[in-house]
Amino acid sequence: MSVDMNTDLNQHISQQFNTELEELRSQLLAMGGAVEKQVSDAIDSLIDADSELALSVRAKDDDVNFMEVSIDEEASRILARRQPAASDLRLVIACTKASTDLERIGDEAAKIARFSMELAENGESPRGYIEARHIGTHVRKMVQDALNAFARFDADMALAVAQEDKSVDREYRSAMRELVTYMMEDPRSITRVLNIMWVLRSLERIGDHARNIAEYVIYLVKGTDVRHIGLKKMKAEVFERSPSDA
Amino acid sequence: MSVDMNTDLNQHISQQFNTELEELRSQLLAMGGAVEKQVSDAIDSLIDADSELALSVRAKDDDVNFMEVSIDEEASRILARRQPAASDLRLVIACTKASTDLERIGDEAAKIARFSMELAENGESPRGYIEARHIGTHVRKMVQDALNAFARFDADMALAVAQEDKSVDREYRSAMRELVTYMMEDPRSITRVLNIMWVLRSLERIGDHARNIAEYVIYLVKGTDVRHIGLKKMKAEVFERSPSDA
Numbered sequence: 001m002s003v004d005m006n007t008d009l010n011q012h013i014s015q016q017f018n019t020e021l022e023e024l025r026s027q028l029l030a031m032g033g034a035v036e037k038q039v040s041d042a043i044d045s046l047i048d049a050d051s052e053l054a055l056s057v058r059a060k061d062d063d064v065n066f067m068e069v070s071i072d073e074e075a076s077r078i079l080a081r082r083q084p085a086a087s088d089l090r091l092v093i094a095c096t097k098a099s100t101d102l103e104r105i106g107d108e109a110a111k112i113a114r115f116s117m118e119l120a121e122n123g124e125s126p127r128g129y130i131e132a133r134h135i136g137t138h139v140r141k142m143v144q145d146a147l148n149a150f151a152r153f154d155a156d157m158a159l160a161v162a163q164e165d166k167s168v169d170r171e172y173r174s175a176m177r178e179l180v181t182y183m184m185e186d187p188r189s190i191t192r193v194l195n196i197m198w199v200l201r202s203l204e205r206i207g208d209h210a211r212n213i214a215e216y217v218i219y220l221v222k223g224t225d226v227r228h229i230g231l232k233k234m235k236a237e238v239f240e241r242s243p244s245d246a
Numbered sequence: 247m248s249v250d251m252n253t254d255l256n257q258h259i260s261q262q263f264n265t266e267l268e269e270l271r272s273q274l275l276a277m278g279g280a281v282e283k284q285v286s287d288a289i290d291s292l293i294d295a296d297s298e299l300a301l302s303v304r305a306k307d308d309d310v311n312f313m314e315v316s317i318d319e320e321a322s323r324i325l326a327r328r329q330p331a332a333s334d335l336r337l338v339i340a341c342t343k344a345s346t347d348l349e350r351i352g353d354e355a356a357k358i359a360r361f362s363m364e365l366a367e368n369g370e371s372p373r374g375y376i377e378a379r380h381i382g383t384h385v386r387k388m389v390q391d392a393l394n395a396f397a398r399f400d401a402d403m404a405l406a407v408a409q410e411d412k413s414v415d416r417e418y419r420s421a422m423r424e425l426v427t428y429m430m431e432d433p434r435s436i437t438r439v440l441n442i443m444w445v446l447r448s449l450e451r452i453g454d455h456a457r458n459i460a461e462y463v464i465y466l467v468k469g470t471d472v473r474h475i476g477l478k479k480m481k482a483e484v485f486e487r488s489p490s491d492a
Contacts, residue, residue: 065474072471076339083329093322093342100346180437187433191426201447225318228311 028095031067032147035102038109043136049120057113064106071099094220101209108202115195128196131175135203142210149217158217159238168207274341277313278393281348284355289382295366303359310352317345340462347455354448361441374442377421381449388456401467405484407460414453
């Protein structure tokens, strides 16, 4: 084989490899889009007491689960056949890690839908909807931004998502305190208020998962694992480090 | 280089590779041991109202977090340098997936410890300790069995762990119903009973994560992704399939 043919072959292989990586990333972003819609539908089903919408959210959870399995399959195939290195390897790892978090977000959306149905059918909670809408909008935006950061390899945007998680936690704690106070004043409402509390809990978890995805974006772009290092150090990594092997 | 030297070199490389894989698996099992201890200490701190023990659980969460990052680092290094295939690749993937679940189990243990401290310092709950101890013992055994299944590549034991999760869910729901009833009868206890409810919730989540780890063991041993397929199909995969490429 001549050197030229070899180069052609290498280019061909490398182009096909790029296509596969691009395909994996598209799959992840498609899963992200589906999950984002699940979250937004789950919140709407709660606010509008729409049992039918809640039912469809629960039904679609299977699709999300299937997407997770399919992304992991594709990632394993790429790892086995292409033996990616450096930023390619990080992309594959980030996709499979992020797909787990997206699947868990889908689970939380399905749980919210379950409580929406309970509330729509067995009596509304006297409190908590405003807080659920507010925190719901907040975490939905976090999921959206985390996915946009993934799509654009944007570490700054990812950092902003991680920072948002703190204020979601604050909003969550304050809403919970209020609901506990209300329960004590009106014990007959306990069961219904508890249903809203579980919704808030799920929303808070969705914020955590969005933050995890944001951390994988920073790992992907900057090459550093920023989990568990705190926001201050994370900021330093995003602003000061250029990837060592991109 | 003679053929013999080449063979020697290959054997040498392959031996070193095996050592690295073994090292990764040991790291995961060590992390598992640490997390198991965290769960058991968190439950003890609740039952014995032992704030000091609870504090030490919370302090040790950082060690667990560090282990997760270190396992993922080692796994990436193996993927980049060794380009593992078939069952070796599955081992690396299963280790990094399982480490995420172990880390989350550690988080839940730290949360339980936080509520133990609240209860020890601001007043015990009038109910829920028996249930917490019972479900706690149950999920702790699930974590232990999932790790043993990992250590022995035992898909049957992993299947048993996944099956256990159903009965934990049942126990959890029944305990929650009782606590809600109690709350309504004695509204002054709401805050304290809620603290125990959050503990039960964390325990139930630990059961979910143990089930996830069990599913990775089946993937590792049998080569099939059994997430989201239901217990019946999972059983069929464990009993009927031999791995295609082990």
